[in-house]
Amino acid sequence: MKILETDRLILRHQTVEDAAFMLGLWNDPSWIQNIGDRGVRTVEDARKNIKTGAVEMYEKWGYGFYLTELKDAGIPLGICGFAKRDFLEDPDVGFAFLxxxxxxxxxxxxxxxxxxxxxxxxxxxxxxxxxxxxxEASGRLLVKLGLQFQRLIPYPGGQELVRLYSIDL
Structure with missing residues (x-):
């Protein structure tokens, strides 16, 4: 289901048919370094992860991370959208591209x-x-989008600190 269209892009719901692409994205070294290793190693793992991740978010919250593809060619580039996380009061915007x-x-x-x-x-x-x-690159993009750095916060389940940003709309 298409959610948004821009000059160059289509943003749509992820489906299990996107499993091969998502497997590649989740295992890209930049994803693992900046976001973390999801432990998704097969296309079947990716299908399950899409069902229990993106699809459940769409059903529960009415939003999630959308597959982002080139409008003219239908080539998937990455994901962009929102998540609702237990450790944040507000929905958070996120993005990841190959x-x-x-x-x-x-x-x-x-x-x-x-x-x-x-x-x-x-x-x-x-x-x-x-x-x-x-x-730093994602932080610069968030600032360009109008979000402001707030503070460092602990990421649940680990010792890692993450940079928290926000914007009042």
Whole structure:
């Protein structure tokens, strides 16, 4: 199901048919370094992870992380959307793209559209985001999107601190 369309991109619900792409994204070294190892090693693992992750979020919250693809070619680039996490009061915006698509403005284009959607359609009045402490590129993009760094917070289940950002809409 298509959620958003920008000049160059389509953002749509993830489906189990996206398992091979998501397997590659989840196992990309940049994902593992900046987000973490999900332990997803097979296409079947990826199908299960999509069902228990993105699909359940869409059903429970009415939003989640959307597969982001090139409008003209239908080529998947990454994901962008929202999550509702127990350790944050507000929904958080997030994005992850394969490295070959970095530096082309796709993450900014997708995240800008997602944030507008969050405000105008989902009724969000505040959006959070977080990055690993050393993920400077994502931090710069969040600031470009209008979010402001708030503080370092502990990430649940570990010793790692993450950078928390937010914006009032």
């Amino acid at each position: 490295p070959r698509y970095w530096g082309k403005g796709y993450a900014y284009e997708a995240a800008s559209a997602v944030m507008e959607y969050g405000s105008s359609v989902l009724g969000f009045t505040r959006i959070a985001a977080f990055t690993s402490e050393d993920n």
